[in-house]
Amino acid sequence: MNNTSLDDTIAISLSVNGTNVSARVSPRGSLVDFLRHGLGLTGSHVGCEHGVCGACNVIVEGRVVRGCLMLAVQADGAQITTIDSMSPDRYVLALQQAFYERAALQCGFCTSGMILQAAELLRRNETPTREEIRDALSGNYCRCTGYHAIVDAVQTASHALNATPSGNRLPG
Amino acid sequence: MSSNGAGKAAGYIGKGMPRAATRRLVSGRGRYVDDISLKGELHAAFLRSPRPHASFKILETTEAKAVDGVIAVLTVEDIETVCGPWQCTLANAPNLFSPPQRPLALQRVVFQGEPIAMVVAMSRAQAEDGLERIVVEYDDLPAVTSIEDAIAGEARTHAGAPSNLALEYVQSTSGVELAFDKAAHVVHQRLKFNRKTGVPLEPRGILASYDPADDAMLVHASHQMPHQLQLIIADLLDMQLNKVRVICPDVGGGFGIKMHIYPEEMAVCAATKILGRPVKYVADRIESMLSDVHAREHVVEASMAIDSDGRISALKVDDIQGLGAYSVYPRSSTAEGFSALRAMGGAYKIEQFSARLRSVLQNKVMTGQYRSVGHPVAVAITEALIEQGARARGESSIVFRKRNFVKASEMPWVSPAGGRMIDLSHYECLDKLLILSGHAELERQITVWREQGRVVGFGLASFVEFTATGAEGYGRAGVLVSSQDTVIVAMDPTGMVTVQSSAAEIGQGIQQGLAQIIADAVGLPIVSIRVNLGDTQASPHGGGAWSSRGAAITGEVAWQAGRKLRAELLSAAAAILQTEAEQLDLVEGDVIEKPSGRARMTVAELSEMIQFRPYDLPEGLRPQLTVAHGGGRGGDTFLPTNGVQAALVEIDKMSGKVVVLKHWVVEDCGRVINPLLVDEQIRGGVVQGIGEALYEHCRYTEDGQFASGTLADYLLPMAADMPDVSVAHVETPYSGSVLGAKGAGEAGACAAPAAILNAVNAALAPFGGSVDTLPISPVAVLRAMGALQGVAA
Amino acid sequence: MKPARFEYARPTNLVDALILLRDHRDDAAILSGGQSLVPMMNLRVASPQIVIDINSIPDMDEIAIDGSTLQIGARSRHNDVLRSKLVQQHAPLLSMALQNVAHEAIRNRGTLGGSLALADPAAEMPACMVCLGAEIVLRSADGSRSVAAADFFRGIYDTALEPDELITSIRIPVFSADWRFVFHEIARRHGDFALAGLAFGRQYNGEIVQDCRAVFLGVEAFPRRLIEIEQAFIGTNLNDRxxxxxxxxxxxxxxxxxxxxxxxxxxxxxxxxxLLVRCDSEAFDENRR
Structure with a gap:
């Protein structure tokens, strides 16, 4: 009879959405699979597993990366943020509201990756042009919206962020 | 506008509202199939044929079975003990030839990627480890790949078959040849459409769990029509229908790809029945590209006859359609060809029509219904002919179109292609589009740009799209696909309403649309309505998401269900308040007195009393707080919709790449339930259509190897390369229903390729060249400009 | 689409990494940014026995100027190179070219050394390195050597890298102020690998072209200087069209x-x-400014 065990594993410790996590992971497991199936954080999605679609985007050490192209073992010691965070930063919050209001999503499968990527853009450039938005989001496929509404929503979020007085900012 | 009040209703219908459900989705709280786990679940992976056509023998599975984590290796012999084959047949096309298909191939593989064995393991990675250990011997057979080879018929897709022709269909009116003989102008157009596919961002997936004690099956699937899937699983696995429960949770896009029966899904259902444990399979992207249905592989030759008055007198079409190795089950790949034929001639009154459709089998994955099924082919060929006709007459294609549109006074009119034209607005849409696009100024601007050396073009495409298919569509073909729906509306003791329906939410927003309709129908605030879809156990049998049917069919049923609940509530209130129901109204959850508008009680108070203190109700009063309404559309088999699209394109002279600068759509889907969502349906469809026109191509090598397996090879539209899309509407309600809604979800995809093609050819016209193949390759564009040495391969 | 099993090592110093590499040679894969390696492993096109993750080795991602040489650590992420003031100042060609490399999330993780080691014929960085006459610094357990970019690239996905070597840094000569570089590429879509691209530079003495560099990407199997083309420009007057x-x-x-x-x-x-016409006219305009 064959062995029905899972793969051999390596211990890792990391911070996910502000919570410290210790776990054992298979070296061949991707970060996004670990987050989704190991931790049950299913907000990041698996769309292509070869780095093209952007549905698996997560934030590692403050930068948006492809969760399918990073091994879970590589996240040892790292700070990870996903869309599942219960206390999103002001950029993510503003984008979530704008995406909702503008109907900038349909099936929603691309949305978390899209919002995290847009948040990174707004962090760097609070008043992007439509072209800059389209450029920054070109590594994120959306098959439903045709992108127009997404660009609108990012602009709306940008305006909302800039209209918010600095003393009374959204949390984060 | 309508007979019983829908037009005057309080105001959610017609209001652009965000979808309540997307609050979850923007927070990452969607639940797609792969987000759902069952205790003890196993993971499946499939060994797929690397050969397009071969006989094969599985020599060795022992090693695979010994791989760590592997629970079982299943072949067709195992699967066939619990799951039978299926075969696509059409009662109204009895000559259709498509052999039986199985979850795993038996002895012979007929397309690259066809599953031949299944490994079930503790993890997906381990299942894939197992695949590497299976030893298979292949004996190659000649493969049929191109449509031309299939017609030539030297090799056969299925060894021993008489030919590669699955179906041939011919129709003609009596005066076609005469019209061509007498024509002042005859124009020809050939167009080649290469295969593309839907690429929903969530791949197909299924989690099936069989309970041997109860002989029952629970299935979570990423599918567009839960009830259809339930019916087929029960049939093929020989189970009692009500013991199969299918749940389609959040679905990450469908576009027609997720409405078919696939070998992998059936193999998973068989595997859970064999193993008695939950089995999950989620296609990876390579598998999706290789095994999801492809669509729209056509070579079309068409001619148009124009009389001396500039009227189109006849249209002749010869369409060859590639089916792949099988006609897809249960709806048949030929539906795309028939849909294309029906839409030929589109917006124009063409009395003489002849058509031939040949659907051919090939050693490639099946083609199937993809957004706007067949219409983009018909619209592209018709509108290319329109441009040519106008050029032949030396007049503006706008003038030519307007002379030949079906006029409102001429409707209803049944086209010789079989489309019943009713409630269409060709003139209004075209006029509105010309204003929306600033056409007159744009034409001047284009002249200036051309003088500056820029290569730009503007292209128009009018279209008719047949939506919201009625029962006769599949019924007469003997295909068990429901075009009906049931809507159950239940008020709880707090006055909130829960709705169940057989409609399906795949991102298009029908959940929100139904909430708006029911809120108006009953007289409730929208926040009190919660719509649950996608569970066969919660809703009686019905249609799901296809044919842009939600607003037109489910919406109409929902309206009726809502009115029933309203009647129950008002008669109960009238009895309690000792008045007549006619004296009362229900507005935003308040029972009010007419005409004073004075609030007498709330529905919450009413509902609470009915639920907990029925003894206080007047004698004999038994109000129903749960009502259901079921049915479908009568009358027209299809609801025609119409519109006009336009594109402004620029060709990069260096590379031949086409850049879409701007795209406009004016469309008429009748009553718009939620303009915010309809506009986004249109925009999304347009961009899929631009993808079809410029990028998307399921490429096969000459020997049948699939060459577009990754998203680096199969090019999808990306944000930076897409234009903004302006959308406007003309609303001509469907006269055969209360709400007057028609289908809207596929209109964008319907005519965008045609508009782009016409725009590119307008840009190329000054060079004397043109393109006739989709997607439009930069190489072909440069050749058409005379900018590239050498001839097309 | 999951990788085959492999052993994973994350050395914390270069020597340990090099010893592992020496011990495993072709059975090992170096994991730097992972933006090409991991997809290949997911597809099981690459199935290394051991993956050596170099992300915990210090000092491999520094960008520094050393006299007349710009030194870029091999593990520098594309976006760090793209946004580096030093690079913008001393090797503007790289900043121009990197804007064409994939997309934000990929550039956040992908590394310069990884791109060079992969040697995709359509990639931007190899062509730029050849154009700039960069030296690619390789280390093995036995020592280190420096290979001119022009000698490093040998064919499609083929380089001078030995199985026991890894790229530690790239040394780029700083060009004098009379050089002008331009970069253009044509890709099917924004961010795709190039169908064709050109890294192009000219040195001017007034209106006379003193020297020239022209390296294509996506056109040939590997990037190389087109001496004949360069010669055609050298000594000519800019105004001679x-x-x-x-x-x-x-x-x-x-x-x-x-x-x-x-x-x-x-x-x-x-x-x-x-592309040659465009780069020529742009370098021309640039010089006129």
Missing amino acids: GTIEKADQLLASSLDCLEGGEYPTEYRLHLAQQ
Whole structure:
């Protein structure tokens, strides 16, 4: 009879959405699979597993990366943020509201990756042009919206962020 | 506008509202199939044929079975003990030839990627480890790949078959040849459409769990029509229908790809029945590209006859359609060809029509219904002919179109292609589009740009799209696909309403649309309505998401269900308040007195009393707080919709790449339930259509190897390369229903390729060249400009 | 689409990494940014026995100026190079080219060394390194050597890298102020690998071209300087518009264009010619400014 065990594993410790996590992971497991199936954080999605679609985007050490192209073992010691965070930063919050209001999503499968990527853009450039938005989001496929509404929503979020007085900012 | 009040209703219908459900989705709280786990679940992976056509023998599975984590290796012999084959047949096309298909191939593989064995393991990675250990011997057979080879018929897709022709269909009116003989102008157009596919961002997936004690099956699937899937699983696995429960949770896009029966899904259902444990399979992207249905592989030759008055007198079409190795089950790949034929001639009154459709089998994955099924082919060929006709007459294609549109006074009119034209607005849409696009100024601007050396073009495409298919569509073909729906509306003791329906939410927003309709129908605030879809156990049998049917069919049923609940509530209130129901109204959850508008009680108070203190109700009063309404559309088999699209394109002279600068759509889907969502349906469809026109191509090598397996090879539209899309509407309600809604979800995809093609050819016209193949390759564009040495391969 | 099993090592110093590499040679894969390696492993196109993750080795991602040499650590992420003030100042060609490399999330993780080691013929960084005459610094357990970029790239996905070597840094000479570089590429979509691209530079003495560098990407199997084309420009006057026509004609005989697929040889040649014209006129305009 064959062995029905899972793969051999390596211990890792990391911070996910502000919570410290210790776990054992298979070296061949991707970060996004670990987050989704190991931790049950299913907000990041698996769309292509070869780095093209952007549905698996997560934030590692403050930068948006492809969760399918990073091994879970590589996240040892790292700070990870996903869309599942219960206390999103002001950029993510503003984008979530704008995406909702503008109907900038349909099936929603691309949305978390899209919002995290847009948040990174707004962090760097609070008043992007439509072209800059389209450029920054070109590594994120959306098959439903045709992108127009997404660009609108990012602009709306940008305006909302800039209209918010600095003393009374959204949390984060 | 309508007979019983829908037009005057309080105001959610017609209001652009965000979808309540997307609050979850923007927070990452969607639940797609792969987000759902069952205790003890196993993971499946499939060994797929690397050969397009071969006989094969599985020599060795022992090693695979010994791989760590592997629970079982299943072949067709195992699967066939619990799951039978299926075969696509059409009662109204009895000559259709498509052999039986199985979850795993038996002895012979007929397309690259066809599953031949299944490994079930503790993890997906381990299942894939197992695949590497299976030893298979292949004996190659000649493969049929191109449509031309299939017609030539030297090799056969299925060894021993008489030919590669699955179906041939011919129709003609009596005066076609005469019209061509007498024509002042005859124009020809050939167009080649290469295969593309839907690429929903969530791949197909299924989690099936069989309970041997109860002989029952629970299935979570990423599918567009839960009830259809339930019916087929029960049939093929020989189970009692009500013991199969299918749940389609959040679905990450469908576009027609997720409405078919696939070998992998059936193999998973068989595997859970064999193993008695939950089995999950989620296609990876390579598998999706290789095994999801492809669509729209056509070579079309068409001619148009124009009389001396500039009227189109006849249209002749010869369409060859590639089916792949099988006609897809249960709806048949030929539906795309028939849909294309029906839409030929589109917006124009063409009395003489002849058509031939040949659907051919090939050693490639099946083609199937993809957004706007067949219409983009018909619209592209018709509108290319329109441009040519106008050029032949030396007049503006706008003038030519307007002379030949079906006029409102001429409707209803049944086209010789079989489309019943009713409630269409060709003139209004075209006029509105010309204003929306600033056409007159744009034409001047284009002249200036051309003088500056820029290569730009503007292209128009009018279209008719047949939506919201009625029962006769599949019924007469003997295909068990429901075009009906049931809507159950239940008020709880707090006055909130829960709705169940057989409609399906795949991102298009029908959940929100139904909430708006029911809120108006009953007289409730929208926040009190919660719509649950996608569970066969919660809703009686019905249609799901296809044919842009939600607003037109489910919406109409929902309206009726809502009115029933309203009647129950008002008669109960009238009895309690000792008045007549006619004296009362229900507005935003308040029972009010007419005409004073004075609030007498709330529905919450009413509902609470009915639920907990029925003894206080007047004698004999038994109000129903749960009502259901079921049915479908009568009358027209299809609801025609119409519109006009336009594109402004620029060709990069260096590379031949086409850049879409701007795209406009004016469309008429009748009553718009939620303009915010309809506009986004249109925009999304347009961009899929631009993808079809410029990028998307399921490429096969000459020997049948699939060459577009990754998203680096199969090019999808990306944000930076897409234009903004302006959308406007003309609303001509469907006269055969209360709400007057028609289908809207596929209109964008319907005519965008045609508009782009016409725009590119307008840009190329000054060079004397043109393109006739989709997607439009930069190489072909440069050749058409005379900018590239050498001839097309 | 999950990788086959592998052993994973994350050395915390270069020596340990090099010893592992020496011990496993072709059975090992170096994991730097992972933006090419991991997809290949997911597809099981690559199935290394051991993955050596170099992300915990210190000092491999520094960007520094050392006299007349710009030194970039091999593990520098594309976006860090793109946004580096030092790079913008001393090797502006790289900043221009990197804007064409994939997309934000990929550039956040992908590394310069990884791109060079992969040697995709359509990639931007290899061509830029050849154009700039960079030295690629390689280390093995036995020592270190420096290979000129022009000698490093040998064919499609083929380099001078030995199985026991890894790239530690890239040394780029800083060009004098009389050099002008431009970069252009044509990709099917924004961010795709190039159908054709050109890294191009000229040194001017007034209106006379003193020196020239021209390296294509996506056109041939690997990037190389096109000496014939460069020679065609050297010594000519900027205002002599006949030069570009002559150079463009030379391309047909100089280039050994990639074949096959959807894009025929003549199309790639056409793109190359168009790119040369564009880069020429842009370098011309730039010099006039």
